[in-house]
Amino acid sequence: MLLSLCRIVIFCLLSASFTVLGANVSTYLPNDGVYSKQVPTPESALGFGIGERHPRHDQVLNYLQQVAASSPRVNIEEMGRTTQFRSQALLTISSPENLNNIDEILARRSNIAASAKDPIVVWLGYSVHGDEISGTNAAMVVAYHLAASQDKEVVDMLNDTIIVIEPSINPDGMDRFVNWVTTHRGITENPDPNHIEHHQNWRTGRTNHFGFDLNRDWLLLSQKESQNRLPYFHQYQPNVLGDFHEMGANGSYFFQPGIPTRTHPLTPAKNTELTQLLATYHAKALDAKDRLYYSEESFDDFYYGKGSTYPDINGGIGVLFEQASSRGLQQDTINGLLTFEYGVQNHVLTSLSTIEGAWKNQAKFKNYRKDFFKLAEKQASDENFNGYIFTETKDNYRLQAFLTKLQQHQIKVYPLKQDYKIDDRTYLAEHSYYIPLAQPQYRVIKALFNQQKDFQDNTFYDVSGWTLPLAMNIRFAQVGRTWGLKTQEKPWQPSAAKNTEISDSAYAYVFEWHDFLAPKLLNEITNAEIKAKVATKAFSAKVNSVVKTFNQGTIIVPAGIQHMENWRSILSDFATKNQIPLLALDTGLTAKGIDIGSSSFRPVSAPKVLLVGGKGVSQYEAGEMLYYLDNLLEIPVTVVEMQRLTAINLADYSHIIMVDGKYATLTAKVLSQFKSWLANGGVLFGQKRAALWLSEQKLLKIDFVSKDHIDQLFDTEKLNYGDKEQLAARKRIAGAIFEAELDTSHPLAYGYQQSELPVFRNSTVIMEQTVIPFISVAKYSKAPLLSGYADQNLVNRLANNPTLVAHNVGKGRVIASTDNLVFRGYFLGSMKIIANSLFFAKAFSANLAE
Structure with a gap:
């Protein structure tokens, strides 16, 4: 009894020292x-x-x-x-x-x-x-x-x-x-x-x-x-x-x-x-x-x-x-x-x-x-334009997401009543909207659409460019005079979802890859053991007696290779959930281009993804990648810390993703594992400093601009000590939007209708130009800065240089980007490149020996 009482007293004393009760508010x-x-x-x-x-x-x-x-x-x-x-x-x-x-x-x-x-x-x-x-x-x-x-x-x-x-x-x-x-x-x-x-x-x-x-x-x-x-x-x-x-x-x-x-x-x-x-x-x-x-x-x-x-x-x-x-x-x-x-x-x-x-x-x-x-x-009336017009004709998800964000910010957006032409571009009424500047949220509109590049002070605590339509790859333009512009009287409101009904006797079903959630649908049906293929060449086929052209990247689900009794209803349910139209084909003979039985339709399968994490890896970029794959596409991602990689059987995974980070601590054993895994068909994606590390390890065949070279771009001869902070600001890219030019014929660019793609950059990791053919998927344009601050020396050094490269390594592939393609979960425009890397990496071949 005495021993038990002593234990209680000791426990209370220890608890009191840990909790220290009694501080009064x-x-x-x-x-x-x-x-x-x-x-x-x-x-x-x-x-x-x-x-x-x-x-x-x-x-x-x-x-x-x-x-x-x-x-x-x-x-x-x-x-x-x-x-x-x-x-x-x-x-x-x-x-x-x-x-x-x-x-x-x-x-x-x-x-x-x-x-x-x-x-x-x-x-x-x-x-x-x-x-x-x-x-x-x-x-x-x-x-x-x-x-x-x-x-x-x-x-x-x-x-x-x-x-x-x-x-x-x-x-x-x-x-x-x-x-x-x-x-x-x-x-x-x-x-x-x-x-x-x-x-x-x-x-x-x-x-x-x-x-x-x-x-x-x-x-x-x-x-x-x-x-x-x-x-x-x-x-x-x-x-x-x-x-x-x-x-x-x-x-x-x-x-x-x-x-x-x-x-x-x-x-x-x-x-x-x-x-x-x-x-x-x-x-x-x-x-x-x-x-x-x-x-x-x-x-x-x-x-x-x-x-x-x-x-x-x-x-x-x-x-x-x-x-x-x-x-x-x-x-x-x-x-x-x-x-x-x-x-x-x-x-x-x-x-x-x-x-x-x-x-x-x-x-x-x-x-x-x-x-x-x-x-x-008053400021809205003093502007030299009246508002913004924008459109997205192919990807309804991105368009609706953009409209929703504007509505959340209390911005009034009006659907067009009829087509409108400006700057030699026709904005189709069915897919286009107008935002008048003359409304209470004038400043919010300007903040979201602004493409400022010149600033009084070039030192930024955070990003300097965040233009929302660029991030979401929504085409937009300023509207000067509104003569001839007809809009609906009431602002946009979201509409109810539609059911996807499909024929129960079609020869094959088709869905197009330009929709943002197409990768999600493809992952769901392949995980449900519904077999699908991707078109690596364009074709035309009759849909409801009308000939329609389908681009590369179109997904086809042929009836003849399915083995599940209820696969059609499962496919329909998934398509309805993701609001993606399914088009029915009655025959395997197309009107033009490859037929449904062609080997140019390549089988696709659900990826098994490993994301390298742990100390040294950017928790922000890892989180952004997880958000896109796990939350938006519902693709499971296995996160493995760097120190655990030696104990992992990489053969269990089809893809490894490495976001920005410090990878110098990776051991020779891990590097050997990577090389063997790649040789046997693995796909490795590296972003920013991860891409640089891959280059240093000779897994990625592209050179990078050195820090010394970047330093040499800036003349410091006449600077004094008080200029030190300003020089440091000029040498960094805190966060700006640049224009990349995509090779839209490449499988990693499937789903993109135009070559121009806004991308986000917040580092000075720069790829050198290469003479190796077919490995550059995207490069910066001649005048790439679209929004935000970057010193002209850096802009000039980026111009025409690659930003996305990919090539074979044995049976596998290495893909590398110097941009953050999923930045802060809102850069919907460039995210699809990640999905394409998961599903279509084996649809291209860029052999360095060729």
Whole structure:
């Protein structure tokens, strides 16, 4: 009995040292505050104090639900679910009267005159990067303060203000980080920066399920979390949005404005003035606690796809906050011991200073929003064109995806009533749409369609070119005069899906490869053991008594080689699900070109894909590749870390994909495995530095431009030390869109109707021109820069050089690209090259000996 009691006492002591119960929320809040006892404190719900350990998402959510249930000042709702099915919560905090009338208040937001007397809206978004978790913990403190405080100033403020709190923007990444830290922290706190607690594994908590940086997705909307949030953002239309992050441990605290010259020209100058006004409140709050901070350095306001910048083109003021990160419970830094509590406290201080600054200057922020949209009307009328017209005649999926993104951004798009001709191109009414500039979202339209190449400051924290129609390979043009342009009266709305009905006696079925989801359909039917072939030459055949021409890449499913009784219904179901038309052929004799029994129809099979991952591999590019193959095409991908490759039987896989990364640590044994696997028929795809590594290992027969050569492109003779940063900016391509010229006769280009293809580049990995015939699938055009910044020296060096090459290695193939063909999940235009590499690599032969 005594021994059992001793064990209990020891267990309790150990538990206490690990958990350290008792920290009170009041330590984070203004002194002498009076709080309602009806509202639970964080420590009472969590079982530990804020900053003492890292709570899981479900614990945070449970506490905030208790706050909402106990306070008439707080509403909580679910915006949606993440890929891992965690709830994306949104709190609305205001006076009970405002909350009772919240639907009417929000309904008036679009009518600025009618909403002039309504409360100002402040949105606080926390921890979009899941391992920057001080924000989420600060959110709990702020929510408690606003829900429970009895101070007159807080009560008065809530009468005039609606505060919207998104406590955890990235729940999946947050829990990945929390599990890591909780697993690796010791009983005794260890501030050593080298401790494993501070160094996450390959897939860090920064990113979401697919490895995406959600703070780059506000404009692109490729991820579920962003798509779930945006309707609420446009419903609330915040006047001010605070975006709370963390940075390196040796920093201090940053708040905007950032570098003035790195603000996008579409952002009004008044935006910066109001950001500076708010900065005085942040400074006052941090000064009172003797906290270090800085502003107008490091960060920019250029790319509109971030939480702190998207409001800037939607009538609000976005403000970025960056706290030095302990990346655990505590860490030694150049500024002394940095604790988790310290970071939480700073974010609480600036959260409250954001609310205070917005409330006390609400007239200025309301007037700014009113003037923002008035100025937009004037700027639209001052343009030398009236709008944009766009079309996509072949790929309905890409067209619908593009239209959906525009609608999510509240942009009105009108279908054409009749064909329209401009610049010697006819836009067919059935597939074409018009966007007038004269609408409230003028700046968002410009941000999405802009192809700016010249900038005041050429140093970019993020990408400089993101033109949406280029990324999605949608043809578009500016419309000057609208004379003769006839559109429907009502904006576009999505239509219902159509069933695909097929004849039950056809000789063969055909579907064309230009549809974005054609690879998904092909993978599904081949996995279902329905046999299919690809046409390597064009042909013409009768469909419903009309002769139709089919291009290379067309998929045919002949009835005579099927062995399943219900294969026709399975095929029909898959086609309906993917909204891809199936065309029936009544005979194997074609009107022109190859007949159905020709050997020019090559068998295709479902790929078995291995993606190389692990430390050294870009988690972003690996995530983007996974998103395309796994989420969009539903092709399973096996991820194997580099250090495990020696134990893997590569013969189990048809394809290996290597995205950008550092591959110098791969052993000679792995290289030998690759060579043997290729010789026996494997297909290896390498992207960016992976392609460079393949060249260095003599597996890829193409040379690359050296770093020394790139350095020699820039004259440094007259530069002084102050020019160092500018020179570094000129030598890099932070992210821009270039024009590639495809060889559309090549199987890797099947499905493309025109040779011009916009591609994304964010590196200076450059292939040299080659004299080897037939291995260049795509090269850059003579003047390749389409959107964004790249120094002219680099643009000239890229011109006419290959960007996509492919050739035989034994029975196998090596394919290499210097571009990111699946960038951030929204570059739908170039993604098909990856699918073609999976299905059609054996449909071409480029033997180096020929």
